[in-house]
Amino acid sequence: MKKFILFFGVLFLTVSLSGQKYQGLALTPPMGWNSWNTFEVNISEDLIRDIADILVSSGMKDAGYSYLVIDDGWEAMARDEQGNLVADPKKFPNGMKAVSDYVHAKGLKFGIHNCAGRTTCSGYPGGMGHEFQDALMYASWGVDYLKYDWCDHGTGDARQLYSTMRDALYAAKRPVLFSLCEWGNNKPWEWASDVGHMWRTTGDVTDCYNCQGEYDLGMIFILKLQEGLERYAGPDHWNDPDMLEVGNPGLTLTESRAQFSLWCMLAAPLMAGNDLRKMSPEILKILTNRQAISINQDSLGKQAYLYMNHLSKLIYVKELSGGDWAICWHNTGDQAYIQRINWVHFGFLQGEYEIRDVWKDKIIGTTTKNMEIEIPSHDVLLYRLSRKK
Ligand code: GLA
Numbered sequence: 001m002k003k004f005i006l007f008f009g010v011l012f013l014t015v016s017l018s019g020q021k022y023q024g025l026a027l028t029p030p031m032g033w034n035s036w037n038t039f040e041v042n043i044s045e046d047l048i049r050d051i052a053d054i055l056v057s058s059g060m061k062d063a064g065y066s067y068l069v070i071d072d073g074w075e076a077m078a079r080d081e082q083g084n085l086v087a088d089p090k091k092f093p094n095g096m097k098a099v100s101d102y103v104h105a106k107g108l109k110f111g112i113h114n115c116a117g118r119t120t121c122s123g124y125p126g127g128m129g130h131e132f133q134d135a136l137m138y139a140s141w142g143v144d145y146l147k148y149d150w151c152d153h154g155t156g157d158a159r160q161l162y163s164t165m166r167d168a169l170y171a172a173k174r175p176v177l178f179s180l181c182e183w184g185n186n187k188p189w190e191w192a193s194d195v196g197h198m199w200r201t202t203g204d205v206t207d208c209y210n211c212q213g214e215y216d217l218g219m220i221f222i223l224k225l226q227e228g229l230e231r232y233a234g235p236d237h238w239n240d241p242d243m244l245e246v247g248n249p250g251l252t253l254t255e256s257r258a259q260f261s262l263w264c265m266l267a268a269p270l271m272a273g274n275d276l277r278k279m280s281p282e283i284l285k286i287l288t289n290r291q292a293i294s295i296n297q298d299s300l301g302k303q304a305y306l307y308m309n310h311l312s313k314l315i316y317v318k319e320l321s322g323g324d325w326a327i328c329w330h331n332t333g334d335q336a337y338i339q340r341i342n343w344v345h346f347g348f349l350q351g352e353y354e355i356r357d358v359w360k361d362k363i364i365g366t367t368t369k370n371m372e373i374e375i376p377s378h379d380v381l382l383y384r385l386s387r388k389k
Helices: 002-017 045-057 095-105 131-141 158-171 219-224 253-265 281-287 290-296
Strands: 031-034 067-070 109-115 145-149 177-180 198-200 238-240 270-272 305-310 313-319 325-331 337-341 353-357 362-366 371-375 380-387
Touching: 031 109, 045 067, 045 095, 067 145, 095 109, 095 131, 109 131, 131 158, 145 158, 158 177, 219 253, 253 270, 253 281, 253 290, 253 313, 253 325, 253 380, 290 380, 325 337, 325 371, 371 380
Parallel strands: 031 067, 031 270, 067 109, 109 145, 145 177, 177 198, 198 238
Antiparallel strands: 305 313, 313 325, 325 380, 337 371, 353 362, 353 380
16 A cells, blocks of 8 residues: 555656646647748837737737747847846837737737757847746746747757756746747657647748748748658647748749648648738738638648649648548649649548638539649649538
């Protein structure tokens, strides 16, 4: 009996002392806006207030974009004498709590960026060795979301460093969505589902379709790197192929629509990264397409898999709740082609389905009839199939 009690005592202690992430903060892929893709470190309290206002007035918040995340560049270059992080007094003269209060007053959630290494990728103080102190500071500012980068980590072990920050956030007793930004270097999909709510799978996305920079990749290369990762994603633990470039200058409207469709299919976090102050109505329409978003936010939480990869013809398939399916055809080539759709080839379908064209926003028929549709270069067809009752 004594042994029995001892066994359960030790078990209880181990479970209660072992670290954990805040569960249930990302049952569907997180949605929001992040400052990096457009503004890099050129951020300020005024900009963030403007963005918060527009997230609400444009209808983006109502469409699901709930996190406003300030990326790198918000800090002063050094910690204070007590080792606390401080906001850059020029960019954020009223401190981060004031910004957070503004964002919360708009009904949005507040996110911030730092790094598991000694300094961030832009050279500001990183979190290494200060995790518990920083987590308390974030809690006092009302932070709801932490993006944690991977620069200047030296010989640090990714799993260990990210787990330390997870434990620090938990100890600070404020639920914070933890977004690992480790670029896929250490295959976080294999170990991070109990560390964070999402993890980057690649280096940085940039606003072009098929270019490559030193560390940046166009959307088509990022897409390629997601193949085979679908089995690691699910509610509360998502693969993150990096943020949206929708509406940024290097993508055409067609490519913006394609990125949005494909990221929705991948159950990717939808973090807009465009200048909302200059957003065209067409881009707003893309970002707030309810049908596309409902595919992304589907409660089953399945990431699409590449069903067919035939030269420039990609077909992605995503299983949805209630027996529905989403299918996305993507033309990666330079020329338009005619896509023949013979529904018999989609062996997972059972019976007859109604087909909704997401971008036309209408029902275009049922799977009893084969189809021929032109897909322009870099464009997509995005269909939702619902079983006919
Ligand atoms: C890394 C990340 C980016 C961004 C920058 C900030 O490159 O991958 O998303 O956060 O750092 O310096």
